[in-house]
Amino acid sequence: MIINAEQPGFRQEEVKKRLEKLDPETTYKVQRLVFYPYMIFEYVIDRRNFFHPLKGHVGCTIDGVNKVGALADTFPQLMKQEVSDRDFIQPDLTLADAKERAEDFLYHSLSSKKKILTIPKLTLTKQEIFYRPYWIVEGILNLPNHFFITVDAVSGKFHPL
């Protein structure tokens, strides 16, 4: 299947090097990529009055499985890519559902975090389903003592599996 995917900022060898620098005791095997679904929505904020502090674009991503929102600063660099079914996770919500969640999330965070007095009007400018690559990494202490972590191939953040 062809999907819209972000390009990994961290290559296989870089991930291995980074982890082994942090933890020289362990051998890391960077096994493969798994593509994780997100939906992104970009809005333009309409200034309703002169005093309004916000203007410009605001973006929100929705986790395609957990359905959690997050503010997005920039629109991701996407490329069409061919992947097999074994390598990507199917999203669990429709674009329309996600849009509703994204708007809820944005209004909520704009009003609470950005300390604005009036609710701005948002106009959707872009929406897209995209996939972010995550590395699956096996750490081997001494056989059979091993563990798995996943590394976000774009940001380099990692978490044990």
Add this chain to the structure above:
Amino acid sequence: MFNFPVDTFWYIVPWPFIWLALGIMMYFIKNRDDKLEENQEKGDE
């Protein structure tokens, strides 16, 4: 105390408390291990 000679008292009386403390300590250590185990079982292929 309890009409024990001093040395006998210190050889004997602390033990029940030591064992009880050890028992409770082991409980919490094993409890921590169990949680660790649960977390990792999820991720093991």
Add this chain to the structure above:
Amino acid sequence: MGSDVIIFVIYLLVLLCIGLYFSKKASKSPDSYLLGDRKVGPAVTALSMQSTSMSGFMFLGGPALAFQQGWYAIMYAIGDAGGGIINLSVLGKRMRRMSEILGALSPIEYLEKRYESAAVRVVGSIIATVFLFAYVFAQFLAAGKALESLTGWKYEWAVIIGVGIIIIYTVAGGYLAVVWTDFFQALVMLLGVLCLLIVGLVHVGGLSGLNQSLSEIDPSYLSIWGKDYVFYGQWGVILGSSLIYMIGYMGLPHVVVRHMSMKSTKTVKTATLWTAIYNQLFAYSPYLLGFIGIILLPNLSDPEMVIPTLAYTFFPGIFAALLLSAVMAAIMSTSDSILMQAGTILSRDVYQRFIDKKASHNKMILVSRLSVLLAGVIGIIVAIVQPPKVFDLVVFAFGTLGNSFMVPYIAAVYWKKANSVGVLCSMICGGVTNILWTSFDWQSVTGIHPFLAGLIISIIAMMIGNPFGTPPSEPIKKVFEEAKGPRPLPKNIDKHINRDISPEAKIISTFIQNNIPVKG
């Protein structure tokens, strides 16, 4: 006396019912007969382990020692009070994991599989069978002795009846019956002894009054060096006395088998807590009763009868009957576990392994039951024809089993390189040392307790023998690592985890496990 017997009979009937109830469940497969399907909860595990470990020795031998030696005897109790906690903490989880991975049912089979050597099984089976039988015969003798003097029955009948009951529910119910009756008996033992102790302490004016009176009789009763300071400065004796029950349990096949039958490794933590509490309530009491006996029973001829005599002299009949039941409980709960173990070893480690490799389930159960029955019959004959001294036999059998098997069991899960040669050396040297040390009374020459001597020799033998053996195979090394349980992540990795991607990590984890597209 008549009503006491009735109470005791009712007690036995209750036990019989428990045994029979579970025997219905037990006939399905050898796995359920021998290990109760590994489904035993924490409280049951802990208490049955305790009542198994604490035999008739606790009611007859322990108080006798206290009666003769004063506070020195409490060293045994101190070890005993911590033994269960140490046993569960050291072996508990790892042994359970390893035995499950190895698919071992009996503790001897477990040793063979871990050390990859049939010789380990042969030597182990011989030592275990001989000394388990010695141990159980001592219990039979104690049962006869207690029943005889408490009910007035003829000794022969007392032995036959007591042993008969033990055999019936062991044979009928298998391990599950043993576990549940043990649990029940642990409660009875605790109650019986605590009641007696409370009434006894009131009689002598509490702990302070007890010590006051003891020092008036002989101040050396209050030292830890024994009456007349016989062991003065002999740390080897003091240490050995407390170590034998503190760590010796880890070498008793019928005690460590409990680790193998636990519900899950998670049972261990709660079992440890139960053990800790039960032991602090129970372990010291029989010895304290021995001290009370020094004051209240100055003319007692047989020190082993301190507790029964105290019960009948000073307390109402109902207490005495309850106590009789508790004494029998201790004896029975030890014997049936040992018989069970001997049955397991003979059926699996001897019969199936060396005689009939393709024995069917039914045949295995039959062999197991027949060997238990046979052990009972031989036991009765020994007890009637020529009764040896009971408690020398117990300490001797306990010490020898501990010295033979403790190092192998601990090394199995803590020393990766441990192999069959080291273990054989350790088993044989440890056991033989204890036998020689006891037989020739080297304790009085060296000031070192036989158990301590056996322990030191078995460790040294392991260290010397091990380099001559072939190292464990790769699969066993793998099993060893797995038995350790999951390890924490490397520190530096753990520190840098980004918690904000944990929802994704969770989904990815399920995804790669199933390798199918996940939905929510």
